[in-house]
Amino acid sequence: RDIESEGESCNQLGLIYSRLCDYQKALEYFNKGLKIREELGDENAVASSLNRIGMVLRQMNKYEESLEYYFRSLEIRKRNKQTSAVPWTLLGIANTYEDMKIYPESLDYYERGMAGSDKRCTLQCLLGSGRVYNRTGEVEKAEARLTESLRMAQDLKSLALLAEAHSALASHFELSGQPMKAL
Numbered sequence: 001r002d003i004e005s006e007g008e009s010c011n012q013l014g015l016i017y018s019r020l021c022d023y024q025k026a027l028e029y030f031n032k033g034l035k036i037r038e039e040l041g042d043e044n045a046v047a048s049s050l051n052r053i054g055m056v057l058r059q060m061n062k063y064e065e066s067l068e069y070y071f072r073s074l075e076i077r078k079r080n081k082q083t084s085a086v087p088w089t090l091l092g093i094a095n096t097y098e099d100m101k102i103y104p105e106s107l108d109y110y111e112r113g114m115a116g117s118d119k120r121c122t123l124q125c126l127l128g129s130g131r132v133y134n135r136t137g138e139v140e141k142a143e144a145r146l147t148e149s150l151r152m153a154q155d156l157k158s159l160a161l162l163a164e165a166h167s168a169l170a171s172h173f174e175l176s177g178q179p180m181k182a183l
Contacts, residue, residue, distance in 0.1 A: 010036065030056065070093045083116060091110070107129055107132050130145030131171075
């Protein structure tokens, strides 16, 4: 029995179910994978599982529980010096605080997530902080962040991220009373 592959398979099934918005099934597989990874003592894989469970719980609006998983993941990733993975956990925490409408904490974690992250994570942090600045009435900061996220999405040639950046900018222009730019 290849238990390590079984843990990875559970993780992949969890991702598939989360993309299909079947959050109960996603949690079932992520938790099964987490248990296997804990038994194997693979802390980095455990941190990944914790992060994914945090993401699904956030999508289910179980914010406090989501944060518990994200912070457990963050602790492991920092301890094991997983410098490329830490920003993704910070992004998840920032997204959760944004969903909870706790904007100062959200902005703090978006800022921290941008430090030393890859381009995709930085772009997501720019988008998130732009949305938050929009909601807090800081129009100039919002537009700067969202415009920068659009430029990065163009550089990455990612259609999904381009669509997200255009949508965020359209909302920004709509909220700031510029309907023609929004269109």
